[in-house]
Amino acid sequence: MINIIENYKRVRNHTEYLCSFLEIEDFTPQSAAFASPPKWHIAHTTWFFEQMILLKYDEDYSLFNKDFSYLFNSYYNTIGKRIARHERGLLTRPSVKEVLNYRKYVDEKMLTLLTKEIKEVNTLTTLGLHHEQQHQELFLSDLKYTFSRNPLNLVYRKENYVSGLNSEDGWLAVESGIYEIGHQNSDFCFDNELGKHRVFLEPFKISKALVTNKEYLEFIKDGGYEKAKYWLDDGWHWLQENTITHPLYWEKLNNEWYQYSLSGLIKLEDNDIACHISYYEAAAFAFWKGMRLPTEFEWEIAAKNLKWGQRWEWTNSAYLPYPNFKISDGAVGEYNGKFMINTMVLRGASTATSKNHSRITYRNFFAPNTQWQFTGIRLAI
Incomplete structure (x- = not known):
């Protein structure tokens, strides 16, 4: 069984792996109210650990930036006011560099706190990691929608996430x-x-x-x-x-159907x-x-x-x-x-x-x- 520290590192590193395929210009745009920018996702998932765990269980913890609670709260009324959802893409600042430094700062504090093996901390950390995994999928779906609005049929990576066949019938x-x-x-x-x-x-x-x-x-x-x-x-x-x-993402060109994917525009395969x-x-x-x-x-x-x-x-x-x-x-x-x-x-x-x-x-x-x-x-x- 993976221990909580190993799992924390694995999940947090995977988010940054997903970011590794982006150019710096890709982190900020927001194409619709429902599609948050990559920069917001990587900051919000960090904010979760800061607000739900560190501020409560680490008596020596100091906020990385007092404005981040307002910028990166999603829908938690208990915690306070927040930026409007449809305005997340207006956050050209803080920079991507600062948000990544925020992640690093929170990770260091979390990893230290996790060594103390506090039951409540472990329980909330597990919730936070599953929350981050939800946002990893949202990262991909939101990014796909934003990329699809670009007429250049942008390629995120080789994997398209939509190819796949049934292995059973009946x-x-x-x-x-x-x-x-x-x-x-x-x-x-x-x-x-x-x-x-x-x-x-x-x-x-x-x-x-x-x-x-x-x-x-x-x-x-x-x-x-x-x-x-x-x-x-x-x-x-x-x-x-x-x-x-x-x-969504289907397009008929020269009497043939295509679909936009995270690997660009691909032919619509009948059996997928x-x-x-x-x-x-x-x-x-x-x-x-x-x-x-x-x-x-x-x-x-x-x-x-x-x-x-x-x-x-x-x-x-x-x-x-x-x-x-x-x-x-x-x-x-x-x-x-x-x-x-x-x-x-x-x-x-x-x-x-x-x-x-x-x-x-x-x-x-x-x-x-x-x-x-x-x-x-x-x-x-």
Whole structure:
């Protein structure tokens, strides 16, 4: 088992590895309110350790910069005011050099504190590392959206994060019954996974394969984006208001389909698993197929016998608290609970998810119009 100090170094170093493929000009731009700049991500993840741990448990700790709490707080009202989310890209200063010095300063203090083996510190550090791993994936998805706005079809690195084939096909049948849902061992989990409880499931079948580009193209060719009957009303209005006719990053050139990826513009391969699909699109596709999306409870029970991890998979479940869900005291309590409204649950992981950051009980959540995450479709009947 990796000890907390080794794990701290591994996770923190991986963030800087992701940064190593960037030019200095790439760190600051923000292309949309939902897509934070790389510089903000690397500062915010550092701010988490400073605010949640060092200020409380290191009596000798001095703030690196008193303004950073305002600049790099994300949504923690308990801690204080913060810069507006859509203005993060205006922070040309502090410089990238200063933010990296901030990371180094906090890392030195954290590594010293971790040698004292304080239980509460270790628990919060583990949370902070999983928080950073979430931001590592956000780093990639946000960067991809920003790069996609550049007409030069920028290349981040050779790995494109969207190529990938199904290794299984057919259907998995699950019998009706009462099943236990939720995290059930002593390993790390987020608080939204707690509250082990029973659910009754009717018999169902779930696809062993995720929907491919070829299958999704058939939906497009059949006028899927032009027929309101396939769409939830909110989804249909979203299509019309944003003139959406295909998934994000797809582009038709000389009668052939391409997609923008982190390795530049690449040809859309028929057998690759479809990616960057919103919940609205996933639900419409399922309706067109005469099928549906699985609930998060069906997914969790079936996942023990499925191959998963290439795409975050939309479920037909609203993001709501489990029975006996409790919000922790202090700022940590703002991590999940207050977002349990107007979002849908995704399960699994993606090719952009950091290693050792996935499990069957993991509950990801995004608004139904979200396209910029590495999301796909698994069908159920």
